[in-house]
Amino acid sequence: MSNDYDVTKETHLWFGPQHPGVTGNMSVELWLKGDTIQRGITHVGYLHRGFEKLMERRTFIQSFPIVCRICVPEPDTNEYLLAKGLEQLGGIYDDVPEKARWIRTLTLEMARLAATLMVLGGQVGSMGLGPVPQWMMTLRDYVLDSFEELSGHRIYHMYIVYGGVRRDLPEGFEGRLEKTLQTIEERLPWIDRLMFENDVFRKRAIGIGYVPPEWVDEMSLSGPIVRAMGIPRDVRKDYPYEVYPELDFDVITEEGSDMFARARVRRREIAQSINLIRQMLADMPKDGPFCLKLPSLMHWRIPKGQTYVRAEASRGEFGYFVVTDGTDKVRRVNVRGPSYVHGVSLLERMLPGTNISDLSSLMVSLQTCPPEIER
Amino acid sequence: MQSDGWMTQETVALSGLTRRLEELRGDGHVQLTLMTVTDWLEDGEFEVSYILTDPVLFRTVILGVRIPRETPELPTVSDIWPQAVTYEQEINEMFGIRFEGSPRQGVPFILEGWKDIPPMRRDFDTLKYSVEHYEDRPGRRSIDTRRFVGRVSDEKSFTDAWEPREDDGRERKLADMDGGAAGSDRGETTDE
Incomplete structure (x- = not known):
């Protein structure tokens, strides 16, 4: 007779959309035997706001408050890519002032730092370890304070616009940001001790969530997932943009391709981001314009054309496919978020054989983010 | 190509x-x-x-x-x-x-x-x-801050250009909260 403990009986279970272990408003439909997942399907659609359609009805400047909402932890990548796509098509990308490029790169790196802090906390939080996520969220909040000072907003900054950035750095910003970086640096050894030297985390992360390297090209994977396989791929190095070529950094890689290796990559990228921000604060030009003078922000028309622009977000390659048709609105914008592949195709492929108690930490490890899947 | x-x-x-x-x-x-x-x-x-x-x-x-x-x-x-x-x-x-x-x-x-x-x-x-x-939502009542411009600096010529809206008492209350003095200046738009 079969009962609920019978491992030969298949159980049908919905994981999400309202579940503390799910990364955002998405759900995974699972078929289990015992506590081992046999197969699963990712379901999205709980968060669809039709950003891409909305942009087709709005002028270019009106699209900026929309794109930043595609990613809560890291909106600046979206703003930057839309700005860059429009600038390229409008033929003004090469005219963007030098200082604006530095400030843009600074913002992008600050966003990467904030998002990585959050996801690393979530990684152990999904395993039931409380203090690290609390500290991480606090540290991220200090970065958000800097964003607030810079742009007036904590979450959605709308700071990078076409032509440059909205405002110059406030007076004394460098010193206050440096203080934040020092605070984060002081806490990192604590996090190492409580996270990477913790047996609970090690036992639940080492060897779990393995991604084979042959899937990288087959599925177009990117970001920390690839770097945790020992493959040095990073858009910042491979397709250099803004002032990244002028900065001194190496692509961080780890071996193992499991959840532990990915967490190690992220932990080392926090230190890397801090280092890069310091380099930028030291080398940044102090004077000069921060935005290009444009003829008219409200009535700018861009000739017909299409382009694909990319940048490295904390999760991997973020891309924007922008098509213009000679009017003051975009014809089509398609957002390529890394989660589109990581959260649907890759997750579904990894599910068979996974233990259900590892699912939530696996989803955090892949950094699945539903707004990118259903833009 | x-x-x-x-x-x-x-x-x-x-x-x-x-x-x-x-x-x-x-x-x-x-x-x-x-x-x-x-x-x-x-x-x-x-x-x-x-x-x-x-x-x-x-x-x-x-x-x-x-x-x-x-x-x-x-x-x-x-x-x-x-x-x-x-x-x-x-x-x-x-x-x-x-x-x-x-x-x-x-x-x-x-x-x-x-x-x-x-x-x-x-x-x-x-x-x-x-x-x-989708049903049309009645929406929230809001106060157009432009109607209060010039209260302090007495820029009547600018503020008089704004027509008063339907009075729901809310703006009068706001004016009262402002210390009552504002009523003499911009009162014509809120009291009518």
Whole structure:
């Protein structure tokens, strides 16, 4: 007779959309035997706001408050890519002032730092370890304070616009940001001790969530997932943009391709981001314009054309496919978020054989983010 | 063909699509980074774009193929790139383009119980749809701050240009909270 403990009986279970272990408003439909997942399907659609359609009805400047909402932890990548796509098509990308490029790169790196802090906390939080996520969220909040000072907003900054950035750095910003970086640096050894030297985390992360390297090209994977396989791929190095070529950094890689290796990559990228921000604060030009003078922000028309622009977000390659048709609105914008592949195709492929108690930490490890899947 | 640094753009006829994709893949463009559609309503065509990336030499190709809007059908590429299943499922739902041989065609991805024309098509009227399907919300009462401009500096000529709105007592209350003194200056718009 079969009962609920019978491992030969298949159980049908919905994981999400309202579940503390799910990364955002998405759900995974699972078929289990015992506590081992046999197969699963990712379901999205709980968060669809039709950003891409909305942009087709709005002028270019009106699209900026929309794109930043595609990613809560890291909106600046979206703003930057839309700005860059429009600038390229409008033929003004090469005219963007030098200082604006530095400030843009600074913002992008600050966003990467904030998002990585959050996801690393979530990684152990999904395993039931409380203090690290609390500290991480606090540290991220200090970065958000800097964003607030810079742009007036904590979450959605709308700071990078076409032509440059909205405002110059406030007076004394460098010193206050440096203080934040020092605070984060002081806490990192604590996090190492409580996270990477913790047996609970090690036992639940080492060897779990393995991604084979042959899937990288087959599925177009990117970001920390690839770097945790020992493959040095990073858009910042491979397709250099803004002032990244002028900065001194190496692509961080780890071996193992499991959840532990990915967490190690992220932990080392926090230190890397801090280092890069310091380099930028030291080398940044102090004077000069921060935005290009444009003829008219409200009535700018861009000739017909299409382009694909990319940048490295904390999760991997973020891309924007922008098509213009000679009017003051975009014809089509398609957002390529890394989660589109990581959260649907890759997750579904990894599910068979996974233990259900590892699912939530696996989803955090892949950094699945539903707004990118259903833009 | 148009080349821009590491990015090349080219278009191909529908009959040569599969062959060109395989050529590019053999040439090192092994990653399908993005698959997307642009609706050229005025031309009566969809342009399906395949963005392929060469991760070794860092080259990108945007390969476009134009298909008629009346018979939107394409061969699938999901046998070469497994993640194309999701792209093809979404494009099928949002644009109504059918991919021959692709699994999950017709399976809902984002929408639920959708009866209208595919919503990402240019001829889909978003305003009409929302008027028909959603009730008009009364909205919140708000105070137009421009009506209070000039209270302090007595810029009557500017502020008088603003017509008073229907009085709901709320603004009067606000004026009272301001210390009562404001009533003498801007009172005419709130008290009437």
